[in-house]
Amino acid sequence: MKNNYKVSISLWTLTVKEIRRFLRIWVQTLVPPAVTMSLYFVIFGSLIGPRIGSMDGFDYIQYMIPGLIMLSVITNSYNNVVSSFYGVKFQKSIEELLISPMPNWSILLGFVLGGVCRGVLIGCIVFGVSLIFYPDFTVVNPFLTIIVLFLTSILFSLMGFINAVYADSFDDISIIPTFVLTPLIYLGGVFYSINILPDIWRSISMFNPMLYVVNTFREGMLGVSDVSILFSLGMICAFIVILTGACLYFLRKGTGIRQ
């Protein structure tokens, strides 16, 4: 019991440290998504959007909002954990955690909670920005929206953790977000419904995992989706379980952190 209490304090300490880290550098972490998304809403929503017309029966700017929120949540959750965990490896302050009595699951959870907090906070900021451009937006299914928001943050925080475990240089922590994550998100239905694609591209898109995340979130916010929601939720949860197992295995083996 006493040990559990100590573990909860150490977990709280690490989580607060992680939150304090991204809040301290808010100009680099919180402001850029708000600025970038404002530009998306201005250019694709207000200027080009009316010419595109409706998408799945919604104004184009309205259709884009869930996708852009997910885009921001995914990249920020991922980047938070990958840069923070690689940072502690690089500065050797990972030793502070390894020497301490904190169990591995608690170390992992602390970093993931940091990523989730940033992802969710960014999601709220982008949603706030979107309301400036589309004040009449109403969320159809708040419960599903919040669930997907948190599950997505957890999933991509775990992916960021694995990237950081294997990273040996700052290049290694930017390769996957730039060349894998971002293209998959952009092609995962952020700006369009896959129903407008030719059959072959629609079939190929079904192999893009981002499509399921974006569309499940869109189902929560707008009530429309290109994919099965239960299947998507099941896959997200399954990947969270698999990646958690992998992260704990890497921590136990000391991959990338112990000699």
Add this chain to the structure above:
Amino acid sequence: MTYALEILDLKKTYSGGTVALKGISLSVQEGDFYALLGPNGAGKSSTIGIIGSLVTKSSGQVKIFGEDIDLNAAEAKSMLGVVSQEINFSQFEKVIDIVTTQAGFYGIRKSDAVPKVEDILKKLSLWDKRNDQARTLSGGYKRRLMIAKALVHDPKLLILDEPTAGVDIELRRDMWTFLKEINKNGTTIILTTHYLEEAEQLCRNIGIIDKGVIVANTNMKDLLGTLNVQGFIFDLHKPLDAAPNIDGFPLRLEDPLTLVAAVNKDRSINSLFEELSKLDIKIKSMRNESNRLEELFIEMVNSNEK
């Protein structure tokens, strides 16, 4: 008897094939001030890394106050503080935040940590710099911060891996005083250092490791007692052109006013004084040559190489 540290047949081979530890065993008694010495690459840092869970061992057993670091990791780690050789804190955080956060990692509530942190920072003369970013500290203060971090949870065993490397003599002496005090208050200390004078001044027991094996594990006094020759330095009244030739006492001139003598254990130093008086060489002052341990160290490491 429960030892502060017990190592049994510890082996470590790195992934590249380098064998760092070839099965070392040693035990350190509770309350001891123990020196672990060895040349570069001998296996000191690998040993400390394994004890602190920073390096994965290949085989063997490590116990801290009877708690196995694999079977009862949390209990073992809560009794251990490690001051690593390299700086291992976030350079962009404030001094006070680094130490308070470290206390939190050991399960100490913030309300309990605050007075502890204040106390330890004051003892290490870091209190005035508590709101400075760590990166702005000088090398000596960074070392102090490392010690503050390692002590904030009141460990029963403190391991310091070359804590005074690159630190000026004044700060080094301050650290010695501080370490002596916490050892007197009951903390077992294990120290690795390249300054053999430091080990001789501070430690009661000593282990010498070379090429992954322990070549000596004994009491400091006993070890120094095995020396056959002791060095003395004489400051002279008048300068000499060359070292005098006295039978049975090898002498050399460090400079015209400093004479160094090697006195065999079975010879009396009085005879040397008599011989010097006969030659009208007057001595102003005399001191021990402080490289006794160094001689033994080199002797042991060399004999291990043969």
